[in-house]
Amino acid sequence: RSYTIAVLPGDGIGLEVMPPALRCLEAAAKRFGFNLEFRHFPWASCTYYHEHATMLPKDWKKDLQACDAIFFGAVGDPATVPDHISLWGSLLLFRREFDQYINLRPCRLMPGVTSPLANREGKPIDFITVRENTEGEYSSIGGRIFEGTDRETVIQNTVFTRIGVDRVVRYAFELARSRPAKRLTSATKSNGISITMPYWDERVEAIAKEYPDVKVEKYHIDILCAHFVQRPHTFDVVVGSNLFGDILSDLGPACTGTIGIAPSANLNPTAKRDDPNQEWLPSLFEPVHGSAPDIAGKGIANPVGMIWAGQMMLEHLGEKEAASAMLLAIENVLKEAKNAHDRGESNILTPDMHGNGTTEELGGEIEMEIGRV
Numbered sequence: 001r002s003y004t005i006a007v008l009p010g011d012g013i014g015l016e017v018m019p020p021a022l023r024c025l026e027a028a029a030k031r032f033g034f035n036l037e038f039r040h041f042p043w044a045s046c047t048y049y050h051e052h053a054t055m056l057p058k059d060w061k062k063d064l065q066a067c068d069a070i071f072f073g074a075v076g077d078p079a080t081v082p083d084h085i086s087l088w089g090s091l092l093l094f095r096r097e098f099d100q101y102i103n104l105r106p107c108r109l110m111p112g113v114t115s116p117l118a119n120r121e122g123k124p125i126d127f128i129t130v131r132e133n134t135e136g137e138y139s140s141i142g143g144r145i146f147e148g149t150d151r152e153t154v155i156q157n158t159v160f161t162r163i164g165v166d167r168v169v170r171y172a173f174e175l176a177r178s179r180p181a182k183r184l185t186s187a188t189k190s191n192g193i194s195i196t197m198p199y200w201d202e203r204v205e206a207i208a209k210e211y212p213d214v215k216v217e218k219y220h221i222d223i224l225c226a227h228f229v230q231r232p233h234t235f236d237v238v239v240g241s242n243l244f245g246d247i248l249s250d251l252g253p254a255c256t257g258t259i260g261i262a263p264s265a266n267l268n269p270t271a272k273r274d275d276p277n278q279e280w281l282p283s284l285f286e287p288v289h290g291s292a293p294d295i296a297g298k299g300i301a302n303p304v305g306m307i308w309a310g311q312m313m314l315e316h317l318g319e320k321e322a323a324s325a326m327l328l329a330i331e332n333v334l335k336e337a338k339n340a341h342d343r344g345e346s347n348i349l350t351p352d353m354h355g356n357g358t359t360e361e362l363g364g365e366i367e368m369e370i371g372r373v
């Protein structure tokens, strides 16, 4: 087996967490007998933007479609390029062009990570958010009128399509069905947003009929955020629109200690590479965090989010055994480092996990552990 991976490190700490993550992937490939060809691209970065006044070269789509998957670091240099230019000119464009309509973000309390929410009942936090990734509140429809006057008015419309809502809700139900707890929570706000959100609720209810074995509940987004903080261990699969899913999928990992460990998969689950009747639309794997300009260049970024994103990529490519080994390796290394931390010894946890390790030390240890587990 052999896979071609587009490697786009981007900006800031994206450039720092990418190398250890690639070495972890290589260790997994070697151990489990498959081949990874990495194609490195310097674009989709603000560095490229400074030289070319555009985030992407003309042939970007062809380059990415020649690959089985896209491995993306983080983009953004807010001091020199406005965020809407860097993000819409790269990541958000990829999500739309490749119709990556599912954004999957697992949220787990990892063994070595101290959660700000003392886990009173001793129950594990282990849920996954499914975010709609192509429409909803992130539409480009709207505009400004009467600019610069008292009557200045700004409108941006929300777009829900039947296909768009149904496919993400159905994916979430399938995922819930495949997990032991079989629970699905839907994020809504149909008490305030009176046209689009009732439609969302209606589709969830309709599709729920196909999944009588899955327990469904819905909460308004505001109280759901409160529940995430107060009882995160009670959730299993959580589905939300583009905006609600975005908020929940940062809040979730924050509840488990640091966004530095959180991964994200942007999936087109139905695309097939070798089907002559359809265009190949690759999926993209990235950490949840951004380019973190406040710590960039210091070598202390947590590489776990990027490595875990690589783990999700292997899972998606069908390398289940290697994916399981990678996850176990992450857990083992974090647990071990936390024990050292608790004994008051120097340890390799990065500062966001209250240790004094570096990106390279932590990444290197996980790489070695992949060869051992």
Ligand code: NAI
Residues within 6 Å of the ligand: 013, 073, 074, 075, 076, 077, 078, 083, 087, 091, 259, 260, 261, 286, 287, 288, 289, 290, 291, 292, 293, 294, 295, 300, 301, 302, 303, 305, 350, 352
């Ligand atoms: P951010 O995720 O880059 O940073 C937020 C905070 O978390 C910072 O204090 C940072 O130091 C910390 N942090 C993030 N990742 C970390 C890691 N791996 N290890 C340790 N600490 C970590 O979000 P922010 O500051 O809102 O955005 C910075 C830039 O990144 C902006 O240009 C933004 O547009 C971009 N961004 C890009 C994303 C992407 O490429 N997918 C996602 C989010 C933001």
Ligand code: MG
Residues within 6 Å of the ligand: 246, 247, 250
């Ligand atoms: Mg976000």
